[in-house]
Amino acid sequence: MSGLGDDRDGLVSWHLLRFSRTGSARYLSHLDTARALQRTFARAGVPIALSRGMRPKPHLSLVLPLPVGAAGLSELAVVELVDPNERDGEEPGRDESGDSRDATSGDVSAKMANDAPAEAGDRLARLRAAAPEGIGIEALEPAAARPRPVAVSADYECELAVEPERLAPVVAWFKAEEEVRLQRTSPKGTKTIDVRRYVRGPSLKRSGHGSRLSFTVRYDATGAARPEEFVRLLAEKAGADPVMRDLVRMRVAYKESRGSTPRG
Amino acid sequence: MARFTTHSQDGGRVPDELTDLLARVTRPARYVGGEFNVRRKEGASPRIVLSYPDVYEVGISNPGLQILYSWLHELTPASVERAYCPWPDLAALMRERGVPLWTLESFSAVRECELWGFTLQHELTYTNVLEMLDLAGVPLHADERSDGDPIVMGGGPGTANPRPVAPFFDAFFIGEAEGRLDEIVEALRALSRAQRLARLAAVPGVWVPGRQRSATSGDGAGEAPGDIAAGTRHAGGGGEAGRVAGGQRVERQVFTAFSRTSPVTEPLVPLLEAVHDRAVIEVMRGCSAGCRFCQAGLWYRPVRERPVELVVESAVRALAATGCDEVSLISLSSCDYSGIEDAVRGIRERRPDVRISLPSLRLDSAAVSLARLGNEQRGSVTLAPEAGTQELRDAINKRVDERQFVEAVRAAYSSGFTGLKLYFMIGLPGERDDDVRAIAGMAATALGEGRRLIGGRAQLSVSVSSFVPKPQTPLQREPFAGAALITSRQELLRESMPRGARLSFHDVGSSQVEAALARGGEELAVIIEAAWRLGARFDGWREHFSLETWRRAAATSGLDLDEAGGLVPDAPLPWEIVDARIAPRFLAEERDALTDGRTREDCRFGACSQCGACVGEIEMDLAG
Numbered sequence: 043m044s045g046l047g048d049d050r051d052g053l054v055s056w057h058l059l060r061f062s063r064t065g066s067a068r069y070l071s072h073l074d075t076a077r078a079l080q081r082t083f084a085r086a087g088v089p090i091a092l093s094r095g096m097r098p099k100p101h102l103s104l105v106l107p108l109p110v111g112a113a114g115l116s117e118l119a120v121v122e123l124v125d126p127n128e129r130d131g132e133e134p135g136r137d138e139s140g141d142s143r144d145a146t147s148g149d150v151s152a153k154m155a156n157d158a159p160a161e162a163g164d165r166l167a168r169l170r171a172a173a174p175e176g177i178g179i180e181a182l183e184p185a186a187a188r189p190r191p192v193a194v195s196a197d198y199e200c201e202l203a204v205e206p207e208r209l210a211p212v213v214a215w216f217k218a219e220e221e222v223r224l225q226r227t228s229p230k231g232t233k234t235i236d237v238r239r240y241v242r243g244p245s246l247k248r249s250g251h252g253s254r255l256s257f258t259v260r261y262d263a264t265g266a267a268r269p270e271e272f273v274r275l276l277a278e279k280a281g282a283d284p285v286m287r288d289l290v291r292m293r294v295a296y297k298e299s300r301g302s303t304p305r306g
Numbered sequence: 307m308a309r310f311t312t313h314s315q316d317g318g319r320v321p322d323e324l325t326d327l328l329a330r331v332t333r334p335a336r337y338v339g340g341e342f343n344v345r346r347k348e349g350a351s352p353r354i355v356l357s358y359p360d361v362y363e364v365g366i367s368n369p370g371l372q373i374l375y376s377w378l379h380e381l382t383p384a385s386v387e388r389a390y391c392p393w394p395d396l397a398a399l400m401r402e403r404g405v406p407l408w409t410l411e412s413f414s415a416v417r418e419c420e421l422w423g424f425t426l427q428h429e430l431t432y433t434n435v436l437e438m439l440d441l442a443g444v445p446l447h448a449d450e451r452s453d454g455d456p457i458v459m460g461g462g463p464g465t466a467n468p469r470p471v472a473p474f475f476d477a478f479f480i481g482e483a484e485g486r487l488d489e490i491v492e493a494l495r496a497l498s499r500a501q502r503l504a505r506l507a508a509v510p511g512v513w514v515p516g517r518q519r520s521a522t523s524g525d526g527a528g529e530a531p532g533d534i535a536a537g538t539r540h541a542g543g544g545g546e547a548g549r550v551a552g553g554q555r556v557e558r559q560v561f562t563a564f565s566r567t568s569p570v571t572e573p574l575v576p577l578l579e580a581v582h583d584r585a586v587i588e589v590m591r592g593c594s595a596g597c598r599f600c601q602a603g604l605w606y607r608p609v610r611e612r613p614v615e616l617v618v619e620s621a622v623r624a625l626a627a628t629g630c631d632e633v634s635l636i637s638l639s640s641c642d643y644s645g646i647e648d649a650v651r652g653i654r655e656r657r658p659d660v661r662i663s664l665p666s667l668r669l670d671s672a673a674v675s676l677a678r679l680g681n682e683q684r685g686s687v688t689l690a691p692e693a694g695t696q697e698l699r700d701a702i703n704k705r706v707d708e709r710q711f712v713e714a715v716r717a718a719y720s721s722g723f724t725g726l727k728l729y730f731m732i733g734l735p736g737e738r739d740d741d742v743r744a745i746a747g748m749a750a751t752a753l754g755e756g757r758r759l760i761g762g763r764a765q766l767s768v769s770v771s772s773f774v775p776k777p778q779t780p781l782q783r784e785p786f787a788g789a790a791l792i793t794s795r796q797e798l799l800r801e802s803m804p805r806g807a808r809l810s811f812h813d814v815g816s817s818q819v820e821a822a823l824a825r826g827g828e829e830l831a832v833i834i835e836a837a838w839r840l841g842a843r844f845d846g847w848r849e850h851f852s853l854e855t856w857r858r859a860a861a862t863s864g865l866d867l868d869e870a871g872g873l874v875p876d877a878p879l880p881w882e883i884v885d886a887r888i889a890p891r892f893l894a895e896e897r898d899a900l901t902d903g904r905t906r907e908d909c910r911f912g913a914c915s916q917c918g919a920c921v922g923e924i925e926m927d928l929a930g
Binding site: 065066067069070071073077080081082083084087110111126147172174175203239251257285286287288 | 319320322325326328329330337339340341342344525575577578579626627628629631739784791
C-alpha cells in the first residue's frame with residue numbers, strides 16, 4: 043500500500059495521543075510500545091496514515107522513550123490519522139464506490155479541523171477498548187499542524203533496596219557537587235556525561251523495600267541523563283544493589299520544538 | 307501530578323518478588339503476558355497450563371497452542387494459562403532464589419495446575435521440557451510424581467514416536483486433540499491424581515506409559531507393568547523383544563470436524579516482537595502430495611479443507627482482532643488448497659490494505675504468481691526442490707521437473723521478487739556426489755535466469771538441511787547419513803556453488819542429535835536427562851547447542867551417540883505403540899519405490915494410494 047503523498051492534507055490529520063504504560067506493559071521496549079499502540083489503533087478501526095515508499099511505516103512516534111521496566115503516567119505520542127469522518131467499516135481513503143477520496147470533494151478540510159465531539163468520543167472509547175493491558179489511552183487531541191513536542195523535564199520515582207539512612211548522605215553529596223561525571227558506553231563508543239547537569243531535586247522517603255527516590259531529569263539540546271544511570275550511580279556510591287524497582291515516570295513537561303510554551 | 311487513567315487495563319499486576327527478578331534479565335516482557343486477546347477465568351477448574359518448550363518469542367507463534375488455548379477457554383469450563391521456557395539468565399536467578407516457574411496469566415505456580423500440556427514440535431526442545439519441569443519443582447520422572455503434582459501430558463507431532471521422552475510424561479495425546487478436549491477436561495475432574503490418569507487413559511488418543519489400557523480399573527488402582535521397550539540396538543536387539551505388551555496401540559486422532567469449524571480468529575497477539583507477526587488462518591490440514599521423507603504430510607492425513615467463505619470471513623475477523631497488516635494462509639501446502647485463488651482474491655477485496663502470505667509454496671509458476679498477488683511488497687519467495695537431480699527427486703516423490711523449476715524461477719524474478727530462496731536436503735538415501743553437484747547446477751540456473759531478467763538485483767540464497775529419517779514415514783528405516791558424509795557433501799557443495807549465491811547449512815551436529823532422538827526408544831531418555839544435567843538447553847538455537855555435551859551425555863550412559871536411534875533391521879519399531887493410521891503396506895511400497903524410480907501421484911487428483919488414512923467417517927474433505 044503506497045503512502046498518500048504530500049497533497050493529502052484533506053485526508054489526514056495530526057493528533058497528540060496521551061497514554062500511560064503500567065502493569066505488565068512496563069516491560070516493553072520503546073519499539074514494542076510503539077508497535078502495541080499501532081496495533082491498538084488498527085484493532086480500534088482508527089487508521090493511521092502511512093509513510094510513502096516500498097515499506098510504508100505508520101506515522102506514529104513516541105516523543106520520549108521509556109526505559110524497559112519503567113511505568114509512565116504522562117506519555118505522549120504524535121500520530122497522523124486518516125480522515126476520522128469516514129463511517130465505521132469503510133476503508134480509509136475510499137468512498138462507497140471504492141474510489142479514492144478526492145481531497146477537494148466536499149468540505150473535507152473543514153471537517154478534519156473540527157472533529158465532531160461525538161465521533162471523537164466514540165473513537166477514544168474504541169481505542170481504550172482495543173488497547174492491551176497496561177496501555178491506558180487517556181486522550182487523543184487533534185492538532186492544526188504537525189506537532190513536534192520535545193521533552194523539557196520528567197519526574198521519576200523508583201524503589202531501591204537500601205535504607206534511607208544509607209542513601210541520604212549520597213543524595214546530599216550529589217546535590218552539593220557542581221559536576222558529577224560518569225562514563226556512558228554504547229555501540230557508538232564511550233562518552234562522559236555530567237549527570238549533575240541533568241538531574242535535579244533528588245529526595246528520599248522510606249518505603250517497604252527500602253527507599254523511594256524521587257528526582258527530575260532535565261532534557262536540553264545537549265542530551266539528558268538516563269534515570270537508570272543516575273540511580274546506579276547513587277546505589278553504587280552507597281554500596282547498595284544498583285537494581286531499581288518500580289521505576290515510574292510520573293510526569294513529563296513538553297514544549298513544541300519551535301519554542302512555544304511548555305505543555306505538561 | 308499525573309494519575310493513573312480511569313480506564314485502567316492494568317489487570318496483570320506483576321508480583322513484587324518477580325519485579326526484582328525481571329529487573330535483572332533480558333527481555334522481561336517474555337514472562338508477564340498481557341497480550342492482546344489474553345483470557346482469564348478466575349476461579350475456574352480444572353486448571354490447565356499449556357507450554358511450548360522454547361523461549362516466548364518462538365512459542366507464542368505456534369498455531370497449535372493458539373488453537374488449544376482458544377478452544378479450551380471457549381468450549382470447556384477449564385482455566386487455561388501458559389508458560390514458556392525461561393531464558394538461561396532468568397532460570398539461573400529462579401534457582402538461586404527458589405522462585406518456581408509461573409504462569410503468564412496469573413503468575414501462579416505452574417505446578418499447582420491439574421494438567422500441564424507440552425506441545426512437542428521437534429526433538430531439540432526435549433531438554434527444555436526437563437528444564438521447565440525442574441524449574442516448576444515437578445519431579446522429572448513420571449513415576450516419582452505424587453498427588454500434589456500436575457499430570458504432565460505431551461502432544462503434537464513429537465508423539466509420532468513418544469518413546470524417548472516417555473519416562474518424563476504421565477500421558478501423551480496422539481494426534482489432533484480438538485475433538486477430545488471435553489473428554490480430557492472431564493477426566494481431570496476426578497478427585498485424585500491416580501483417578502485422573504485412569505480416566506485419561508480411557509480417552510481415545512491418550513497413551514499413559516506404564517499402564518495398559520485393558521488393565522486399568524475404574525478407580526485407578528493396581529497399575530499394570532509398563533510397556534516393553536521396542537527393538538532398538540540398545541534395547542537388546544530385535545525380534546521378540548520389541549512387541550508392544552498386550553497388543554494395545556493408541557490410534558492417532560483425526561479431527562473430522564475440521565472443515566466445519568472456524569479457525570482461531572482472536573489469537574493471542576504478543577506485545578513483544580515475536581518470530582511471526584501476522585494473523586494466521588489454517589486453511590487446510592494434511593497433505594496428499596506424498597513426499598516420502600515428510601512426516602507431517604502423513605501424520606495429518608487425510609486432507610481436510612475449510613470452505614473458502616469461512617477462510618475469507620475468518621481472515622477478515624482475525625485481522626480486525628489482531629490489528630495485523632498481514633495474514634498468512636497456512637497449511638502444509640497452501641497452494642494445493644483447492645480454494646486458494648478465491649480465498650486470496652476474497653481477502654484482497656475485503657482488505658486491500660493487507661498482505662497475504664502463503665508459506666510452503668508449490669514449486670510452479672502459478673504458485674509464484676499467487677504469492678505475488680497476495681503480497682506486492684514482499685521482496686523474496688521460497689521454493690523447495692529438495693533434491694538436485696530428477697532421479698533423486700523421483701526417489702523421494704518430489705514430483706518437480708526441470709521445466710517446472712525454471713518456469714517457477716522465471717515467474718519469481720519477473721513478477722517483482724528480487725530474492726529467491728531454495729531449500730534442499732542432503733544425506734538422502736541413494737544420494738551420490740553428482741546429486742549434490744546438481745544442487746549447485748540448479749542454483750546456477752536460477753541465478754542465471756534472475757540476472758537475465760532483472761540484472762544485478764537478482765539475489766539467490768540456498769539453504770541446505772540434512773535428511774533425518776522420521777518415524778511413520780516410508781523412509782523411517784533408512785539410516786541417517788552420518789556427520790562425516792554430510793560434512794563432505796557440504797564441502798562439495800561449497801566448492802560447486804556459483805558465485806553470487808549465498809549458501810547456508812543446517813548444523814550437522816544438531817541433525818545428528820535430532821536423528822538419534824527421532825527414532826530412539828526409551829533408552830534415549832537416559833541420554834536426554836544426562837544432556838540436560840550437563841547443561842544442554844535450547845538445543846534448537848545454534849548458539850546454545852553443543853554436540854560435545856550430547857556425546858558426553860551418551861557416553862556417561864554407556865551409549866554411543868552415533869548409534870543411538872539406529873534400528874535393528876526387521877525388528878519392531880520403537881513407535882509401534884502408536885497407530886498412525888497409515889497402512890504398513892503403503893509405507894513398504896513407498897520405501898521400495900525409493901529405488902525403482904516410481905513416483906506416486908497426488909491422491910486428490912489421481913488414484914487413491916490406499917495409504918490407510920481414509921477409513922469410515924475419516925475421509926478427505928475438499929473445499930472445491
